[in-house]
Amino acid sequence: MTASQPRHDPAARRVLDGYLADLAARLPGPDRARQAVLAELDDGLVDATEVHLAAGLAPVAAARAAIAEFGDPPTLAAAFAPELAGAQARRSALTLVRTGPLVGGLWLVALAASQAPPWRHELTGVWVGLPVVGAAVLTAGLATLLVVAATGRPSRWLPTRPTLAPAAAAAVGIAAVVVDLAMLGMLTGQAVTGPAALAWIPAAVAALASLTRLVLAGRAARRSLAARAALA
């Protein structure tokens, strides 16, 4: 029965592989999700090719007929884009939120080790920016809930706008950028106005963590905005 199995016909297999490679280059989203889509379509294409072989087509013609049935790569990629963009948004938002406790913890240590932790007295001097950080953290949390809802079961009851998840993921990224910029700004201010009050080593560690995340969050926000624009 080898003849009815297109995966054993190298020429037919090459036709299918060429199509899948073209599609792979157009699919957005995280690698794992894209690979899963490609593996599933591969299996479906082999099924479709077998149907056409059974109908009497030669292997390569059967593979081409299967491809015609599946549609041209741009159209197929566009059909998968909302789901894959959702997967990307979910991963991006959850990754950023997971960095929250670590970066936040490092800043708490740095501030607690300083001479006058800002929570021991009324917010004065450079630390008046702390409420901005609180608001940004709250925004990031709420936007993450929205991403999780839009890309999970609650999506059944949500308006099915595919741009919602990437937009909310972009909000998470922007909020993280605001948090990191505000913390680094306040630290710089303190270093200029009252360097003696700082515990330098924990402050440097926290600043390094924030700098790293600032870059990652900025990149994630840009990618989410691009994904949103591609879907709109």
Added chain:
Amino acid sequence: MRAETLKGHLDGLLLAVLEAGPLHGYAVIQAVRAGSGGAFDLPTGTVYPALHRLERAGLVRASWSVVGGRRRRAYQLTPAGRRALAGERAAWQTFATAVSALLDPVPTPAPAGP
């Protein structure tokens, strides 16, 4: 039949062909084609993403398996999917009854004599 005509009923059709048991993606397409007597030849590009959307919404569950050395992804209805299918059926009955009442040819009244 045009794809746009089916828009809005696609989810119901997919849930319906999965009612009898789990199927993989291409088998779902074939089942819709066969079940509609060839009238609904769904573009593949709409079926796979729609199945993924139903999975995300918790109406179907997907699982990978290896059959004959090939990785396959099979879909099966979840309890929520069965409830959604029942809802789609009820909504369709109401709609179809109303449309039939309006579109079915009415017996023309006998022409009045001169």
